Structures are given as structure tokens and as C-alpha cells.
Amino acid sequence: MQIAVIGTGFAGRTLAAGLADRGHDVVMGTRDVAETSARTEPDRMGNIGFAAWAENRPPIRLTTFAEAAAGAELVVNATAGHGSVDALTAVGASNLAGKVLWDIANPLDFGHGFPPVLFVKDTDSLAEQIQRKFPAANVVKALNTMFGDLFVHPEAVADGDHSVFVSGDSAEAKRTVTDLLASFGWTDIIDLGGLDSARATEMLVQIRLRLMNALGTPLTNLKAVR
Amino acid sequence: MQIAVIGTGFAGRTLAAGLADRGHDVVMGTRDVAETSARTEPDRMGNIGFAAWAENRPPIRLTTFAEAAAGAELVVNATAGHGSVDALTAVGASNLAGKVLWDIANPLDFGHGFPPVLFVKDTDSLAEQIQRKFPAANVVKALNTMFGDLFVHPEAVADGDHSVFVSGDSAEAKRTVTDLLASFGWTDIIDLGGLDSARATEMLVQIRLRLMNALGTPLTNLKAVR
Numbered sequence: 001m002q003i004a005v006i007g008t009g010f011a012g013r014t015l016a017a018g019l020a021d022r023g024h025d026v027v028m029g030t031r032d033v034a035e036t037s038a039r040t041e042p043d044r045m046g047n048i049g050f051a052a053w054a055e056n057r058p059p060i061r062l063t064t065f066a067e068a069a070a071g072a073e074l075v076v077n078a079t080a081g082h083g084s085v086d087a088l089t090a091v092g093a094s095n096l097a098g099k100v101l102w103d104i105a106n107p108l109d110f111g112h113g114f115p116p117v118l119f120v121k122d123t124d125s126l127a128e129q130i131q132r133k134f135p136a137a138n139v140v141k142a143l144n145t146m147f148g149d150l151f152v153h154p155e156a157v158a159d160g161d162h163s164v165f166v167s168g169d170s171a172e173a174k175r176t177v178t179d180l181l182a183s184f185g186w187t188d189i190i191d192l193g194g195l196d197s198a199r200a201t202e203m204l205v206q207i208r209l210r211l212m213n214a215l216g217t218p219l220t221n222l223k224a225v226r
Numbered sequence: 227m228q229i230a231v232i233g234t235g236f237a238g239r240t241l242a243a244g245l246a247d248r249g250h251d252v253v254m255g256t257r258d259v260a261e262t263s264a265r266t267e268p269d270r271m272g273n274i275g276f277a278a279w280a281e282n283r284p285p286i287r288l289t290t291f292a293e294a295a296a297g298a299e300l301v302v303n304a305t306a307g308h309g310s311v312d313a314l315t316a317v318g319a320s321n322l323a324g325k326v327l328w329d330i331a332n333p334l335d336f337g338h339g340f341p342p343v344l345f346v347k348d349t350d351s352l353a354e355q356i357q358r359k360f361p362a363a364n365v366v367k368a369l370n371t372m373f374g375d376l377f378v379h380p381e382a383v384a385d386g387d388h389s390v391f392v393s394g395d396s397a398e399a400k401r402t403v404t405d406l407l408a409s410f411g412w413t414d415i416i417d418l419g420g421l422d423s424a425r426a427t428e429m430l431v432q433i434r435l436r437l438m439n440a441l442g443t444p445l446t447n448l449k450a451v452r
Binding site: 112117118121122123157158161162165190191192193197199200201203204206207209210211213214215217219220221222223224225226 | 338343344347348349383384387388391416417418419423425426427429430432433435436437439440441443445446447448449450451452
């Protein structure tokens with residue numbers, strides 16, 4: 001599948017690499033290609049510069065937001081939540097129309113320190129904001145409930161026996177994302193319903209951060225037992 | 227232990243019965259004893275009237291909010307979240323001072339239909355509101371993350387292999403609640419930290435309701451895998 005990953009941070013890189021490793025034709029999109037390509041210093045989260053990372057991943061091309069999405073069948077929003085609508089606006093509505101728009105971002109506001117607060121919650125979600133802004137895209141929310149290390153390696157925790165949640169208004173788009181998740185080894189993929197169910201998963205940010213502190217590792221996730 | 231359960235709905239009854247069954251001296255508190263005692267009709271959630279329920283539970287005495295708490299070492303807030311501060315005000319600050327105040331309520335607002343929204347969230351919690359209102363009580367939040375059926379029967383799902391979260395500012399009060407949870411068979415009791423971590427667990431209401439719909443049963447809970 002032709003896939004564009006918008007955003008070059010840790011989450012975007014991890015998912016892009018996982019998709020490329022499974023044979024997909026992955027392009028990454030960034031605001032300023034020259035600037036991102038030249039980045040050798042670690043970011044403020046301690047992740048190595050994009051240039052250093054990309055050296056080991058020759059099959060993944062880096063281009064502009066718009067060009068990356070133009071040729072893609074599926075577009076991943078892996079930008080920081082507070083900048084997602086702006087970034088997708090730069091991608092362009094026409095480059096998203098009719099496509100699966102897989103949103104893995106969370107509506108985090110770090111303006112008040114740590115832990116971050118949610119700039120939208122409970123009665124609305126970032127996923128729904130994106131869907132309203134780009135009504136011709138088929139937004140699917142998934143993978144926003146865990147740290148990137150687990151995205152394409154669910155087996156890294158509890159032999160993979162934990163859950164990933166999928167929300168969206170298009171059954172076909174959800175099926176596409178579900179198939180990709182299954183290709184990473186996810187076995188407990190739970191369809192939560194319409195895109196408004198993304199409110200529930202975006203609100204899991206707090207429990208995730210608290211669990212990381214309580215358990216002493218980001219390698220944790222939730223399993224919906226029944 | 228002398229325990230007062232404030233609130234006579236399904237959650238309060240279930241926890242009161244479980245505590246009585248383990249040999250504790252349990253009293254239930256209600257606003258209007260005569261009215262609650264005479265209630266034979268099911269409530270709007272379909273639970274049988276208090277009178278019918280209490281017939282099979284002679285050891286659990288029903289009395290006023292204040293009298294129930296006066297003689298208790300531990301007080302459970304099992305009232306509906308929107309009325310919790312009022313109910314606890316009727317209990318009386320002096321009847322809560324120095325005691326463990328185990329809060330199992332959630333800040334649900336059903337005024338906008340279903341699913342309910344949270345009237346406090348993200349930057350504050352019901353548990354913290356209660357703690358600020360009753361600063362001499364030792365508020366502990368726990369059991370607010372699942373349906374009442376599981377409170378004292380964790381084994382009813384996945385052989386009990388799932389999590390219950392405990393939040394509070396008093397280590398001693400958390401230990402008391404943790405011991406009671408363990409007596410019900412809970413094995414994965416996670417201390418999330420200070421009472422502000424109750425924000426994280428109160429915000430789980432949405433995922434719980436979505437999972438109930440998606441999985442077709444309220445007999446579900448979360449396990450923090452690691």
C-alpha cells in the first residue's frame with residue numbers, strides 16, 4: 001500500500017519503519033524537508049536527529065507534507081496534537097479526500113507543565129475536530145493509547161496479550177487500519193464504534209502517564225479483559 | 227472494622243454486602259431512613275427496592291448519613307457523584323475527620339443524555355473536590371473504574387487477572403483500602419500515587435461505557451499489562 005506518514009517524531013518514525021518493514025511503500029512528510037533532513041541533534045525528548053535515524057532506513061523517502069500525501073492511499077497523522085489541524089491543512093484537503101486518515105495523535109497541551117492536559121476532551125475529540133475540518137477524509141483513530149515502542153511490537157509486553165482500540169465512522173477505513181494492526185501482531189483489536197468513541201481513547205493519556213510512573217516503565221498497556 | 231457506607235444504590239449495597247460478608251460491622255447511611263426502608267419499587271436502573279434487598283441482609287443496619295458515619299472508622303462514599311459533596315456535608319465534617327473516606331463515585335453528569343459527561347476532569351477530580359471540602363478526612367479513590375458486579379468478585383472476569391487502581395495522599399489510608407481490596411480477592415492492586423491521580427481513573431468512565439457496548443457485557447475491566 002502507498003502510505004504517507006505525516007510527522008517525523010518518534011511515533012511517526014516507528015510506525016513508518018514498521019510499515020516499510022512489512023513491504024508498504026512509505027513516504028514521510030515534513031514541513032521543511034531541508035531542515036528535517038539536516039537535523040543531527042537529538043530532539044527535546046532525547047530521540048536522535050532525523051538524519052541519523054534515516055541513515056539506517058534508506059527505503060523511506062522524506063518529502064513535503066503535500067507531496068507525501070498526494071500519492072498515498074492512506075495518510076497517517078503522526079504530528080503533535082496541538083499542531084495536527086495546521087499540519088493537515090498544509091497537507092491539503094484534496095490530498096486527504098477519499099483516503100483513510102489514520103490519526104495516532106493526542107490533544108496534549110504541555111503549556112501547563114507535566115502531566116499535560118487535554119485541549120479537547122469528553123464532549124469532543126481531536127479525531128472529530130480533524131474529521132470536521134476534512135469531511136472527505138475517512139478518519140480512523142488507533143494506536144494513540146500507548147507509547148510508540150509498542151506500535152509495531154505488541155509482543156514486547158505480556159506476549160502481545162493486550163488491547164488496541166479502533167474508532168471511526170467508515171467501516172471500510174477501520175478494516176484497512178485493523179488489517180495493518182494485525183500485520184504488526186496485534187490480536188486484540190477492539191472496534192469501539194464511531195469516531196466519537198475516540199473521546200474515550202484520547203482520555204486514556206492520564207492513566208497511561210500515571211501507570212508509567214507507578215510501574216516504572218513506559219512498556220505497559222491496557223488489556224480489556226472479559 | 228466499623229464501616230459506614232453512604233448511599234444505598236447498587237454500588238453501595240454491593241460493597242456493603244461484601245464487607246459484611248467478610249466480618250466487618252457495616253452500617254449504611256441514607257438521607258431519609260423511612261423513605262429508603264419503605265422503597266419496594268425497582269429504581270430507574272432496574273435494581274430492586276432497598277427493602278427487598280435488605281430483607282436478605284439482616285446484619286446491615288440502615289440509619290442516617292450522620293449516625294452511620296459517627297461510629298465508623300472508615301466511611302465509603304457510594305453516592306452519585308453529582309450529589310456526593312452535598313451528601314457528605316449532611317454526613318458532617320466532624321464525622322469524617324481523621325477517618326479513611328473511600329470514594330467510589332464518579333463525577334457523572336447525565337443532564338446531556340447518554341453517555342454521561344464528566345462535570346470535573348483532567349485538571350481536577352471529584353476525589354480532590356471532596357478532599358478540599360473535608361480536609362481532615364483521608365480520601366482514597368478506588369473501585370470507581372468498573373461496574374459494581376466486580377467490586378467484591380474480581381474472579382467473575384478472567385479469573386480475577388485484572389487491575390484496580392488506588393489513589394490518595396495518605397499512605398496509611400491507602401493501605402487500609404488496599405487490605406480490604408485484597409480481602410475481596412484483588413491481586414493486581416496498583417497504587418497510582420497521590421489523590422490527583424484520581425483524575426486518571428475518573429476519566430476511565432468513557433472507555434468503560436464504550437467497551438461495554440463493543441464487547442456486549444458490563445463484565446469487563448482493564449488490566450495494566452507490563
